[in-house]
Amino acid sequence: MKVDIKKFDFESNRILSSLSKSEQELFIAHGDTLIFKRNKLVFYEGGIPTGDFLIENGRAKIYKTGLDGKDQIFYIYKTGDLLGYHALLCNEHYEDSCEALEDCKILFISKSNFKSLIKKIPHLSQLLIQNMSHEFGVLVNTITILAQKPLRERLALYLLILNKKYVEQGGDIMLPREDLANIIGTARESLGRLLKEFKEEKLIEVDNKIIRVNNHDKLLKIASSVYH
Amino acid sequence: MKVDIKKFDFESNRILSSLSKSEQELFIAHGDTLIFKRNKLVFYEGGIPTGDFLIENGRAKIYKTGLDGKDQIFYIYKTGDLLGYHALLCNEHYEDSCEALEDCKILFISKSNFKSLIKKIPHLSQLLIQNMSHEFGVLVNTITILAQKPLRERLALYLLILNKKYVEQGGDIMLPREDLANIIGTARESLGRLLKEFKEEKLIEVDNKIIRVNNHDKLLKIASSVYH
DNA sequence: GTCAAAATGTGATAAATGTTACATTTTACA
DNA sequence: TGTAAAATGTAACATTTATCACATTTTGAC
Secondary structure: OOHOOOOOOOOOHHHHHHOOOHHHHHHHHHHHEEEEEOOOEOOOOOOOOOOEEEEEEOEEEEEEEEOOOOOEEEEEEEEEEEEEEEHHOOOOOOOEEEEEEEOOOEEEHHHHHHHHHHHHHHOHHHHHHHHHHHHHHHHHHHEEEEEEHHHHHHHHHHEEEEEHHHHHHHHOOOOOOOOHHHHHHOOHHHHHHHHHHHHHHOOEEEEOOEEEOOOOHHHHHHHOOOOO | OOHHHHHOOOOOOOHOOOOOHHHHHHHOOEEEEEEOOOEEEEEEOOOOOEEEEEEOOOOOOEEEEEEOOOOOOOOEEEOOOOOOHHHHHHHOOOOEEEOOOOOEEEEEEEEEHHHHHHHHOOHHHHHHHHHHHHHHHHHHHOOOOOHHHHHHHHHHHHHHHHHHHOHHHHOOOOHEEEEEEEEHHHHHHHHHHHHHHHOOOOOEEEEEEEEEEEEEHHHHHHOOOOOO
16 A cells, blocks of 8 residues: 555645635734744744744744754645644643744734634634644654654655645755755765665656656655565 | 653643533543453544543553554553544544553543533633644654654653553553564564663663663663763 | 463674765855 | 855765564463
8 A cells, every 4th residue: 555645744724724715814914924034943942932823935844953953854834834833722832943944924923813813713723623633643644654664765755745845846845955864864964875876766856956756656656665 | 951751741631630520520421431451442543533532441552553564653541541532523534543552441432422522611622722732742752752862762761651651550561562662663672682781781670571660860861862 | 270372582694874084066145 | 256164975884773583481262
């Protein structure tokens, strides 16, 4: 059986997109648009949440920094996604950090505004519950992959996931090698070796920063451990 | 900085325990007590959720079976915990399986009963949201550990986590080696070797199935990568 | 209690991945 | 546009972890 790439998608854009037109307008009216330049922190591990964020444009990574200083990236949010509400809703400090991967336009909704939105839009709670339930499944899948799959399969899988996430750029993945290494849980050098192999096998094309998926089917087979 | 064991606890018992006495009674009145013998499946990956579960007594593991047949266990629930509501609430199939680790008494709450409970107990949604938000942080921490820490540190950490989870048994961890291996993401043989090392270093005592933590502080240091 | 099946321990070996130490290329910005 | 800093590539080598093939012990069912 083949791996299902959809099972690695939070679908955090569905929270807003499930609202009616007028509710969406109300939602947006409760926020302020902020600009985050590439590499700027949106929030950070240990910080106190003051609101949540809707990405109007761009991509951002969420990650944790390990004790040895190595980052583990566990999700990349993109345009339309709502994020940062977890720590807010359980009244805890941020468990993770968020950083813009490119210049981003982000709508900030303050804690009090978010709470009043939850009151004004009755089924927003329901949507949040649904989304978090779904996220649970995604994280569980992620754990299984990271704990069990060898590097080669993890890379193949995440190239496909990222390919989809960069669909607006024609599927061209543009991510620093270090970030990609921190997604699949390996060292930058090991990643480099594997990328070269994939390139030689004509599964991908690498044009400096850009990684282009050339052979989706074969990568899917590798990701699904059926390349014998 | 030392690892914080509390950050690996779902605290899924807080959902019920946060309710008032009368709400708790209402909750329990909406369920039926079932008996699950050791090794019996409570629900399984791919199945359609029909309700959720409150453990009245015993422990159960949730896990996913990888394509190669190897299980990845990502949480162990115990007495008082409410579980199985994720797939129910996002109307998806179960993403994971649940199996009793010991003979369990489990209260089953059917989907319709759960929904009517959510209506009858207004802040239950709120508690679910809080708990899922918290779970998100736990899973994120789990991912970071599994992806970054070497085996020795992962084992030390999970021995401490399990020690706490078996506190009613005086902290005696009683879990098949294979399950422990599937928690820390390694092979049974590698786990065995490490347990022997820990035993020789007098960090733990092993009495057949039972693993007893002897030196909590030292294990915490190992788990926190500060044993140089 | 007996006995087969399941679980666990052990050691040799192989494979995967990390580490180190640089060379080279690209990028940012003065 | 030049230049230093950052990012990336590369190769040798070390280390960790998995795998294999069994021996041994424990468990559960009769």
